[in-house]
Amino acid sequence: MDKVVLKLDDLEVMANKEDTILQAALDHGIYIPHxxxxxxxxxxxxxxxxxxxxxxxGLTISCKAPVEEGIAVRTEGPEIDKMRRVAAELLIVNHYSECLQCARNTDCKLQDIAAYIGIEEGRLQRLKRTARDLPLDDSNPFFIRDPNKCVLxxxxxxxxxxxxxxxxxxFAFRGLDTRISTLKDKPIVESRCESCGECVVRCPVGALVPQNMxxxxxxxxxxxPYCGTGCGIYLGIRGDKIVSARGDRDSVVNKGQLCVKGRFGYHFVNHPDRLTTPLIKRNGVFVEATWDEALDLVTAKFKEAQEKYGPEALAGLSSARVTNEENYLFQKLLRSLGTNSVDHCARL
Amino acid sequence: MEARQVLSPSKKGKLIPMLQQIQERFGYLPEEEMVKVAQLCGVTESKVFGAASFYAQFRFTPIGRNRVMVCRGTACHVQGAPQIMETIERELSIKEGQTTPDLEYTLESVACIGCCALAPCIMINNKDVHGRLTPQKVTEIFATPKREAQDAS
Amino acid sequence: MPVKTVLLGQGTCCISAGAKQISAALREEIARLDLAGTVQVKHTGCRGFSQIDPVVIIEPEGLLYSEVKVDDAPEIARSLLPQGQPIERLFYRDPVTDRAIPHHRDITFYNNQQRTVLKNCGYIDPEEIDDYLAVGGYQALRKVLSEMTPEQVIDAVKRSGLRGLGGAGFPAGRKWEACRRASRESRVESRESGRETPDSRLQTPDSYVVCNADEGDPGAFQDRSVLEGDPHSVVEGMIIAGYAVGATKGYVYVRAEYPLAVKRLGIAIAEARERGFLGENVLGNGFGFDIEIFQGAGAFVCGESTALTLSLEGARGMPKPLPRPRTTEVGLWGRPTLLNNVKTFANIRWIINKGAEWFASQGTEKSKGTAIFSLTGKITNCGLIEVPMGITLREIIFDIGGGVPGGRTFKAVQTGGPSGGVLPEGLLGTPIDFDSLTAAGSMMGSGGMVVVDEDTCMVDLARYFLDFTQKESCGQCSLCRLGSVQMLEILNAITEGNGRIEDIDLLIELGESVKIGSICGLGQSAPNPVLSTIRYFREEYESHILEKKCPARVCKGLISYIIVSDKCKACMICLRKCPVEAIKGGKNEVHVIDQDNCTRCGVCLSVCPERFGAVEIIPGREVKIHG
Structure with missing residues (x-):
């Protein structure tokens, strides 16, 4: 990849030619509020x-300005500071301010910006809070949308x-009424949202947070474990319980993305109804058994059926929750038992 | 900088004209119609609503039989348009942007009717302009029987 | 062959003053008097002098009847009889000298102007292409197609010094040149990628010409007047532009709120197509160009080039932040796009016909040609004017506009609409051109020019403009969306009597930040009305804040209505009309306004008989009530 050299606050850095100034700065550990x-x-x-x-x-926004050979960039200066401070103060004064009650407390981009710029109470008090009291959308079982915290x-x-x-x-409407909306501002659950939660993880503030986070x-x-794709995942643990899941950005498979099941479907792990051992039906009721007992029983039943009705009487139904390799082995196994009746839940 | 991404003048370009036709027919944009527009233009429903709600022309609720538009142009403003708006709001007991419960009147403001010499002015039903208004004249206009206001042109 | 022509302005402004009914009545009377053979009634666009609409002009004499009523129609018709005499009572009376002026050429409002773009507005029937052809219409197009290469056309536009008349004043020739270059590159790309087939060019053009007629400034109506009065001049300018830059498709983006302009433009395009000025083979020259009308759905920000193209593409008109390619390179549907204002296109035929040098000889060194303003507000002669660049504000307001009516004093003039600023009396010597107005803290902008007198509150005026822009903000960038609302809140507080003295500096700080930090021209110029009123009328802000008084007696929170006891005749009118029953008194008992209950709606003032004039507004809320 072609490289260019530019100066960022007197520091000479090398960046990819396609990068923006902001990307180059962040790559070199230089923070520019964003x-x-x-x-x-x-x-x-x-x-x-x-x-x-x-x-x-002159001034430009670094998230859109491409790097160029030989340019000298200043990330601070009187004019920049003034404009940035006013922009940040306006965002903060119009934002829900009860940080301690917010699910994103300590993990909020607006807090980072406030900390970087340094907020003066006196300056904020000069500004008027333009009241917006919009209803919360908690229609989705997995996440909550709070338009009052939204920074657009x-x-x-x-x-x-x-x-x-x-x-x-x-985006819908305009001016101060601008908000993020579905068709006619209907609850998100009535939209075509697939609940993947990709927006929830990217929301820089607390406007989109998981339910019961x-x-x-x-x-x-x-x-x-949901399917054969094999997405990298970080499970958040509290005691012996899973309380969160997030995609692994370093995983080559999913680069941090997850679907609705992977991201929000972990509650089965600690669910009391979950099966943790095989069950064998004895006298009409399922009773817990060991794996050896269960597999012995399956083997015995297979043999019985084979002998009585021939190998063609056997069939196997596999699951999307196992990998391709496991599915391959599964069909091998069944064919070795003498049957070609192999199917998969994905075909149902 | 983003490279030139050439698009063909697609069905998407018909989005706003389509919404205008729908509003022409229904007086507002019913939800089912917006869904149809989304399908026809090949965009999502939220995009249709996002675009429709951006433009002042579009409305999402039914409109009154008489549409009163108060000019909020500069010439009208300096000649007392705010007082005219207040008087109408009081006469009709609705606020700007609202429709009377009997669907008789919808009260709106408009950027400029272009009759600056007649300032301050209002336009009823896109044709009937009342100019050089005072609060008193406004009271008279809305005191006349509703039917008359509707038929006047 | 008609011997007399009756010209009847049928612009939106004329029609709202009753021109349609007059036309019908006049035609009926003319028919009744059997004059149809000798008298022709012609509908035209507006002549610009809105103050005296509706206007009837009798040619060839050049007689002008002003403020004509339907009842005047029989008399006008009779005056057209061979022995008929001019109707003196309908002559325009000069408001300054009170002299009756029979001929339109002698009216100061007109004879101090220099009309190029507006030359034919009010003289030709905009719905008749033959009228336009009779005044030399489409000659420029013929000349361009038969004698000039696209490069020569662009060179002429460059040499003329024409600058974009949409407000920003970007040199038109340079824009055309850039668009032609990008258009050629785009064509090469298309060819190389194999997309182009000989007949695909009209369907998927390489580049576009777009005419910006999204006149959103609440106080400017010149684009509408041109489209209503002389639509072919815009169509012709666009075709020439298409030829010059290599575009095959044009759009006119016109406000849906301008139904008459849309209609007349539609007729003009259809007529032009019929006569071969538009289509796949313009004038048999092999050059293909067609125009489509797109009705803007009401968003001031769509005057900005990227917002306008997004709007044409069916999206929200949110301007694209810089740095980004120019619209001339990546515009509509990703193609090079030439975007100019109505007036810019309307000037093209004159540059081609009369020559770039002729055009460049008018105006100032850096601003050539003429400027069009909608002169409104507290002005004697309200209307649309066209003047050479470089004329001073004083000449416009006093020589053409006739000054402030009613013995009131001139206070300031606001130019450029919501993006512009106010200029006080001391700056009336400022010449009208792009750079001088910007230097004075205002701008040419959309061409609105609103004159205000001592009864206009500058704080309220700034608040008015900001209220407009914040509603029109696209909501995309933080500074414009939140900053303009913040400034509005502060101005609201000041006009309601809740201002703090430090608010003035806060307004300046916020205003300057919004100016440098916003994405587009709307945000960058939104603080101008506030900053310029603070700059020139700071004492008015201070009166509101420190003395709790609105000196111009406008801001409701800082005024009182009183009944002057010597003048009150106790007639009970105001007492009965008061919607909140705040007026006390009775028959033979002088009326008094209960200040605690008064909502300052102004009804009492408007109903008090003029001969009494007992109701007055005074600044401040501290009223001593005299029994």
Whole structure:
């Protein structure tokens, strides 16, 4: 890949020719405040916080400006600071301010920006809070939308469109009334939303949060057990319970993405109805058994059927929850038993 | 910088004209019609609503039989348009953007009717312009029987 | 062959003043008097002098009858009889000298103007292509197609010095040149990718010409007037532009709120197509070009180029942030697109016909040609004017506009609509051109020019414009969406008497940030009305805040209505009309307004008989009530 050299606040850095100034800065550990930028998505340019100055050219937003050989970029300066501060203060003063009650407390981009800029109480008090009291949308069983916390970065809209190709939501109305909306502002559950939750993980603030969110005390790297795709997953654990799941961005399979099952479908793990040992029906009731007992029984029944009715009497139905390799072995096994009647739940 | 991505002038370009035709027919944009537009234009329903709600022309609720538009152009403003709006709001007991419960009147403001010499002015049903208004004249207009206001042109 | 022609303005403004009914009545009377053979009644666009609409003009004499009523029709018809005499009582009276002026050429409003774009508005029937052809219409197109290469056309536009008349003033020739270059590259790309087939060019053009007629400024109506009065001049300009830049398809993006303009433009396009000026083979020259009308659905921000193209593509009109390619490179459907305003296109035929040098000889060094303004507000002669660039504000307001009516004092002039600023009396010497107005803190913008007098509150005016822009903000960028609302809230507080003195500096700080930080021109210019009123009328802000008084007696929270006891005749009218029963008194008992209950609706003032004039507005809310 072609490289260019540019100066970022007196630091000479090398960047990919296709990169934007913001990407180059973040890659080199230089923080430029930003809210609507997300590395997975096309730049939007709405929050105006990532403003920088290219010497000799003036101000530009770094999330859209491409790097160029030899340019000198300033990430701070009197004009930048003033504009950025005003933009941040306006966002903060119009944002729900009870951080301690927010599920995203300590994991919020707006908090990061406030901390970076440094908020002065006196300055905020000069501004008027333009009251917006919009109803919460908790129609989706997996996540809550709180438009009062929304900063209109559009990340959810772009995620739904660019990453998932669903387009369940879009910007609606304009001016101060602008909001993220489904058709006619109907509950999200009535839209074409697939509940994948990709928008929820990307929301920089607490406008999109999982239902009953609990923070894990630690995370365990795993592979999603739902299907053969093999998405990399981090399971959040609290005590001996799974309380969250997130995609592993380093996994080559899913690059951090998950579907609705992988992301929100972990409750079965700790469910009291979950089977943890094989069950064998004895005298009309299922009783717990060991794996050896169960497999012995299956073998015996197979043999019995084979002898009585011939091998063709056997059939196997496999599951999408196992891998391709396991499915391959499964059909091998059945064929070795002398039957070609092999099927799969995905065909149902 | 994004490369030139050439698109053919697709069905999407017909989105706004289609919405305009629907509104022409129904007086507003019924939900089922927006769903149809989405299918015809090959975009999602949220996109149709996003676009429709962006433009001042489109409405999502049925409109009154008489549409009163108060000009909020600059010339009208400096000649007292806010007072005219207030008086009408009081006369009809509705606020700007609302429709009377009997669906008789819808009260709206419009950027400029273009009759600046007649400021302040209002337009009823897209044809009947009342100019050089005072609160008193407004009271008289809405005191006349509703039918008359409707038929006047 | 008719010997006399009656010209009847039928613009939106004329029609709203009753021109349609007059036309019907006049035609009926003319028929009744059997004059149809000698008198021709012609419908035209508006002549621009809205103040005296509806206007009837009798040619060849050049007589002008002003503020004509339906009842005047029989008399006008009789005056057209061979022995008929001009009707003196309908002559326009100069508001300054009170002299009756029979001929339109002698009216100061007209004779101080220099009409190029508006030359034929009000003289030709916009729905008759032959009228346009009779005044030299489509000659420029013929000349271009038969004698000039596209490069020569672009060169002429460049040499003329024409700048975009949509407000920003970008040199038109340079834009055309850039679009032609991009259009050629785009064609090469198409050919190489194998997309182009000989007959696919009209369906999937390489580039587009778009005419911006989305005149959203609440106080400007010149684009509408041109489209209503001389639509072919715009069509002709667009075809020439298409030839010059290599486009095969044009769109006119016109506000749906302009139904008459849409209708007349539609007729003009159909007529032009019929006569071979539009179509696959324009004038048999092998050049193909067609025009489609697109009705804008009401969004001020769609005047911005990227928002406008998004709107044409059926999306929300949210401007695309810089850095990005120019619309001339990546515009409509990703193709190079030439976007110019109505007036810019309307100028093209004059540049071609009369020459770039002729055009460049008018105006100032950097702003050539003429400027069109909608002169409104507290002005004697309200209407549409066209003046050479470089004329001063004073000449426009006092020589053409006749100054402020009713013995009131001029206070300021607002130019450029919601994007512009106010200029006080001291700056009336400012010449009208793109750069001088910008330097003074205003701008040419959409061409709105609103004159205000001592009865206009500058804080309220700033609040009015900001209220407009914040509603029109697309909502995309934080500074415009939230900053403009924040400024509006502060202005609301000040006009309601809840302002703090530090709010003035806060408004400046917010305004400057919104200016430098917003994505598009709407946000970048939204603070102009506030910043310029603070700059020139800071003391009015201070009166509102410190003295709790609105000196212009406009802001409802800072005024009181009172009944002057010496003048009150205790007639009971206001007392009965008061909607909140805040007026006390009775028969033979002087009326008094109960200030605690008064909502300052103004009904009492408007109903108090003029001969009494007992109701007055005074600044401030501290009223001593005299029994």
């Amino acid at each position: 809210l609507c930028y997300h590395p997975d998505l096309k730049p939007f340019g709405g929050c105006r916080l990532c403003v920088v100055e290219i010497e000799g050219r 970065c559009g990340i959810c809209v772009r995620t739904c469109e660019e990453i998932n190709g669903v387009g369940a939501i879009d 609990r923070k894990p005390e630690r995370e365990v790297k795993s592979i999603c």
